[in-house]
Amino acid sequence: MVLKQPLRPSQRLVVRDGEFPDVVRLGDPHSPWRDLYHLLITIPWIGFIPLMGLIYLAVNAAFAIAYLIGGNHIANATNGSFFDTFFFSVQTMASIGYGAMYPQTLYANWLVVIEAFVGLLFIAMVTGLSFTRFASPTARILFSHYAVVAPHNSIPTLMFRAANKRRNRILEAQIWLTLVRDEYTTEGEFFRRFYDLALTRSHTPLFALSWTAMHPITPSSPLYGETPDSLAAANAEIIVILTGIDETMSQTIHARHSFIADEILWNYRFADILGWTRDKRRAINFNCFDQVSPIR
Template structure:
């Protein structure tokens, strides 16, 4: 008989429209009334996508130069060694002067020629030094931050296995280096309606045939036997297809490149379930006897 776990931190309560808690390795939980600090900014900028990060850098660069260009315009064009033109032309000239000042390039075509112009341009040079130091630190943090590159199969399958049935899914390393002592732990939550009509989650440790190996050079198929100790033992095939189940996965291994242990989260729900299917062979051997791993075959399944 499967033993129900105590709440692992996601709550027993549920409802018919409850979304998955983990999607693509990230939390799908919304936070409200959360206190924010300046420390959150660094964490946010380290974890966002490269496209969004570079967009923020470009936007900040343009905005700062536009602000200083406007300040220089208020001081007066006569404070700079440029020929006065229209308002737009003056602003463009001062915008580019701001860009040269904040980057400490200083081409020399435009130079401050007054006290206030000198004070503001000196202040902008300080802002430039500080902001570029901040961006450099963020770039280093983003490049140096170790990230696990584990790929999980798109589907989980249920098939006859030995003297019972089994639930299976596959993982592989997206890099070519060796994963040392990979270990996978999984918790299954089953959402069902109770006697009062409310939806509650029950949590179970998902016992795997083997959840830790010495190293992973190819793909790894994880197997959960649906025997009498399994929380899925009592369900028929039809009931499994209609069951609301989520599997929370924590994958960890020692990464030799960074010389530290890395972690990756993942989850499955039973919309990804395929019954009476099996995973196809994912590797072969070449003429010289070397093992060939085809990354495109991770998700290959076939009907039994």
């Protein structure tokens, strides 16, 4: 059977790629404009491109108004026409220079000098931001919707899947697994505790297809003696961090994921996804990537 992905709580310690935890920062006022570079690097392209376009139009509109101050400073432009001075500003900033309109006063020439300098800065900054956004190393790692707990060599084992969705290889891949849960000390103080979960294999020299990470639940494991109810009561969450070197770009990439208590299925197994094609080539069936079945 195939289980659908459950609804997730509104507040989580760790969230999926591209999202941010819903944490209220009391006593720490935050404005994205205080860290403008980080904002421009992290916002989606659908927001970045319109924002740059609005800034470009606003700067040209400001210079157009400046050209209108004090009379007709642009030759062959209609006196008092905002659109003529606006289009002249666009031509100046982009160094187009059609020649139909040109500055005819000292005031206008100085504005052209200032605008040319502003245009150079704007183009340089937008080019640098765009290159940084394109060049930032990213990973396309697919994680299973669920983790399962099932016997492996007669030992209860926590397992989940990861797969590289790109048609290349990740070198020196490593996985870190951490259990996070609520705890109280004997004095009644509340803590959010982190516990490392040891994997049977935490690194691989070559990650090309899929990887089933396994944590044996032995007496030394932080999960030993836990049940679905106890994990849910402690707001438990399992954090997954995967890092490696992208073979194509030779850059370090990383991916993160997390499983809450409702996403850990006890006494279930994953369906097999590896096989061979008719022409004897290794194949991975992503249609069964999240498919699980109960242990009978």
